[in-house]
Amino acid sequence: MIPILNHQDQDAMRLACRLSAQVLAEVADRVAPGVTTGELDRFAADRMASLGVASAFYQYNGFPGCCCISINEEVVHGIPGPRILNEGDIVSLDLGVRTGGFNGDNATTVRVGRVTPEVDRLCKVTEESLWAGIDQARAGRHVGDIGHAVQKVAEAAGFGVVRDYCGHGVGRHLHEDPQIPNFGHPGRGALLKAGMCLAIEPMITLGTYRVRVLSNDWTVVTRDRLPAAHYEKTVLVKASGAPEILTQA
Ligand code: MG
Numbered sequence: 001m002i003p004i005l006n007h008q009d010q011d012a013m014r015l016a017c018r019l020s021a022q023v024l025a026e027v028a029d030r031v032a033p034g035v036t037t038g039e040l041d042r043f044a045a046d047r048m049a050s051l052g053v054a055s056a057f058y059q060y061n062g063f064p065g066c067c068c069i070s071i072n073e074e075v076v077h078g079i080p081g082p083r084i085l086n087e088g089d090i091v092s093l094d095l096g097v098r099t100g101g102f103n104g105d106n107a108t109t110v111r112v113g114r115v116t117p118e119v120d121r122l123c124k125v126t127e128e129s130l131w132a133g134i135d136q137a138r139a140g141r142h143v144g145d146i147g148h149a150v151q152k153v154a155e156a157a158g159f160g161v162v163r164d165y166c167g168h169g170v171g172r173h174l175h176e177d178p179q180i181p182n183f184g185h186p187g188r189g190a191l192l193k194a195g196m197c198l199a200i201e202p203m204i205t206l207g208t209y210r211v212r213v214l215s216n217d218w219t220v221v222t223r224d225r226l227p228a229a230h231y232e233k234t235v236l237v238k239a240s241g242a243p244e245i246l247t248q249a
Contacts, residue, residue, distance in 0.1 A: 002169055002177045004195035010236060012100040013171060013197055016053070017234050017246035020097040020104030023047045025249045027067065027095065031110040033087045037069040041080030044095055056096030056103040056174045063218065067095040068107075075203050075211055075220040075228040076165055087113035090123060092230040094201075096174060103174045105199040106247035107232035118206065119227055122159060126204040126229035129153035133167075133182070133200045137235050137243040141192050147184030150202045154182070160209030161202070162228070165220065170199040170234055194239040197246065201232030 005013060027044045045066040048055055055066035063077075070078030070092040071085065078092070085091060094107035109123050129150045136145040146167075154161050167180030178190040182202045192198075207226035214221060222228055235243035 002190060002196055003171050004193060005171060005197060006195070009102070009171070010195070012102045013104070013236065014246055016097050016099050016102040017104035017106070018248065019051055019053055019099060020095065020106050020234070021247040021249040023051070023097060024093060024095055024106050024108060024247070027093050028108055028110050031085060031091060031112060033085055033113055035085050037071070037078065037080040037083050037085070037091075040069055040093070041065045041067050048097060053097045053099040056098040056105065060174060067093055069093055070219065070230065072227045073221045073225040075162055075205070075222060076230055077218045077220050079216060079218055085112045088115050090115060090119055090227055090229060094230065094232065101172060103170055103172070104247055105170050105174060105232060105234050107201060107230050109229040109231060121157070122204065122206050122227060123229045125154060125157040125159060126202055127231050129202045129204060130200060130231040130233065133202060134233060134235055134243060134245070137192060137198055137200065137237050138241070139192055139194045139237055139239055142187055143178050143180055143189030143192070144184035145186050146200060147181045148186050151183040154202065154204045160205035160207060162205060162209050162211055164211055165203055167199050167201045167232070169197060171197045192237050194237055196237045197234060198237065199232055199234045201230065203228055203230045
C-alpha cells in the first residue's frame with residue numbers, strides 16, 4: 001500500500017522537507033577544497049540540533065553519519081570521514097530531516113571548484129533528468145512514467161542510469177512504497193494518486209551504470225570508478241497539475 005497523506009500530515013511533511021532543504025543548502029555552501037566529509041557531516045548535525053530536528057539517516061539500518069556524502073566514483077551512501085575534498089571533485093550530499101513524525105529527503109551534487117567539462121555536463125544532465133522525472137509525478141500517471149522520463153534524458157546524453165538503487169515513497173518512514181526506478185516504461189508500475197509523497201533521485205554515471213558496494217557495506221561505487229552524479233527532491237502528488245516540490249529551502 002502506498003500511503004496517502006491527509007492535509008494535516010501534508011503540512012507536517014512540508015515542514016520536515018523545508019528544513020531538510022535548508023540544511024542541505026547550508027551544507028552545500030560549506031563545500032570547498034580542503035574540507036573533509038566528516039566536517040560537513042558535523043556541521044549538518046549541529047544545524048539539525050539547533051533547529052530541533054533529527055537526522056533521518058543517522059543510525060538508519062546502522063548508518064554511522066547524519067548525511068551520506070559521496071565523492072566522484074562514489075554513487076550514494078558514502079560515509080562521512082577523513083576524506084578531503086579536492087578541486088575538480090564532485091560531491092553528492094544526501095540528507096534528510098525527521099520532525100513531527102515525518103521525514104524529508106533530498107540530495108544535490110556540488111562541484112568542488114572547477115570541474116572538467118564532461119563532469120560539469122554529467123551534473124547538468126542529472127539535474128535535468130530529475131526535473132523531467134518530477135514533471136511526471138502527477139495523479140493518474142504511473143511510476144514507470146517517472147523512470148522513463150529520467151532514463152530518456154540521461155541516455156540521450158550518453159550517460160548510464162544506475163539500476164541497483166532507486167527513488168522511493170517517503171513520509172512517516174524514510175523509505176516507503178513505491179520504489180521508483182530511474183528507468184522504465186510509460187504507463188507501467190503503480191498508479192500515482194493525490195497525497196502521495198515521492199523521493200525522486202536519479203543516479204547517473206559517466207561510464208558504466210554497473211556498481212558495487214565497498215567492504216564497509218555501505219558505499220556504492222561505479223565499477224569503472226568513473227564519476228556519478230545524484231540529485232533528489234521530495235515531491236507531493238497533487239489532485240491536478242504538476243507536483244509540489246516539498247524540499248525547497
Ligand atoms: Mg532517498
